[in-house]
Amino acid sequence: MIRGGTVVVATKNAGKVREFAHAFGKLGMEVVSMFDYPNLPDVVEDGVTFAENARKKAREVAVALNMPVLADDSGLEVAALGGEPGVYSARYSGEGATDSRNNEKLLRELARATNGGEAAERLADGTKLLGEARFVCALALYDPASAEFAESEGDVPGFIMNQPKGEGGFGYDPLFWVTSEGKGMAEMTMEEKQAISHRGRALAGLLGKLDVR
Numbered sequence: 616m617i618r619g620g621t622v623v624v625a626t627k628n629a630g631k632v633r634e635f636a637h638a639f640g641k642l643g644m645e646v647v648s649m650f651d652y653p654n655l656p657d658v659v660e661d662g663v664t665f666a667e668n669a670r671k672k673a674r675e676v677a678v679a680l681n682m683p684v685l686a687d688d689s690g691l692e693v694a695a696l697g698g699e700p701g702v703y704s705a706r707y708s709g710e711g712a713t714d715s716r717n718n719e720k721l722l723r724e725l726a727r728a729t730n731g732g733e734a735a736e737r738l739a740d741g742t743k744l745l746g747e748a749r750f751v752c753a754l755a756l757y758d759p760a761s762a763e764f765a766e767s768e769g770d771v772p773g774f775i776m777n778q779p780k781g782e783g784g785f786g787y788d789p790l791f792w793v794t795s796e797g798k799g800m801a802e803m804t805m806e807e808k809q810a811i812s813h814r815g816r817a818l819a820g821l822l823g824k825l826d827v828r
C-alpha cells in the first residue's frame with residue numbers, strides 16, 4: 616500500500632477521498648483516487664456483498680495500474696427495510712442517483728414501512744427516530760505483485776431520523792443518528808466521525824493487520 620508515501624484508493628466518491636486523506640495524512644501519507652486517474656474504466660459493482668465489491672474494485676484497478684490499491688465498498692442497512700439499501704446504497708434512487716435523491720427515497724420508504732413513524736421515539740427537539748440502521752464498510756487492499764488481499768470490515772449502529780441534522784459528512788450522514796455519541800453523523804467533525812464510523816473502524820482493523828502505525 617505504501618509507495619513513496621502515497622496510497623491509491625480506487626474510489627470516485629469525494630467524501631471517501633476526504634476521509635481517507637485525513638486518516639492517511641495523520642500517518643504522513645498522501646492519498647490519490649480515481650479523480651487522479653480519470654481514464655481508467657469503471658468497475659462494475661455487481662457483487663452480492665460489500666466485501667466482494669471491495670475486492671473487485673481493488674483488484675481491477677491494481678491490475679490496471681500495476682501497483683497496490685485500496686478499495687472501499689460501503690453502505691447503509693436499514694432493519695425495517697429488510698437490510699436495504701445495502702450494496703445498492705449508491706444507486707438506491709436509480710439512474711442518475713445523487714445523495715439527496717437517495718436520502719429522499721430512504722425517507723419515503725421508511726415512512727411507508729413505519730406508518731409515518733407513528734410509534735417512533737423522538738429526540739429532545741422532536742426529531743423522530745424512524746428505525747434502526749447500520750453503516751457497513753468493507754476495505755480491500757490488493758497487491759498485484761503477490762496477488763494477495765488484505766481485508767477488513769467495520770460497522771456502526773444507529774437510527775434513521777425523519778429530518779436531516781448537521782452539515783458535515785456525505786451520503787446518508789445527515790439522516791443517521793449515532794446513539795452512542797448522542798449526535799447525528801453529519802454533526803460530527805471528521806475526527807469524531809473517524810473515531811466511531813464504519814470506515815474508521817475498518818481502516819483501524821486493516822492498518823492493524825498490516826502493522827502500520
Ligand SMILES: O=c1nc[nH]c2c1ncn2[C@H]1C[C@H](O)[C@@H](COP(=O)(O)OP(=O)(O)OP(=O)(O)O)O1
Pocket residue numbers: 625626627628631660687688689690691704705706717750784785786787788812814
Ligand atoms: O460514511 C458514510 N456516510 C454516509 N453515507 C455513506 C458512508 N459510506 C458509504 N455511504 C453511502 C454512500 C453511497 O450511497 C454508498 C456507498 O456506495 P459505494 O459503491 O461504496 O461508493 P461510491 O459508489 O459512492 O464510490 P466508489 O464505489 O467509487 O468508492 O453508501
Ligand SMILES: [Mg+2]
Pocket residue numbers: 660705
Ligand atoms: Mg460505487
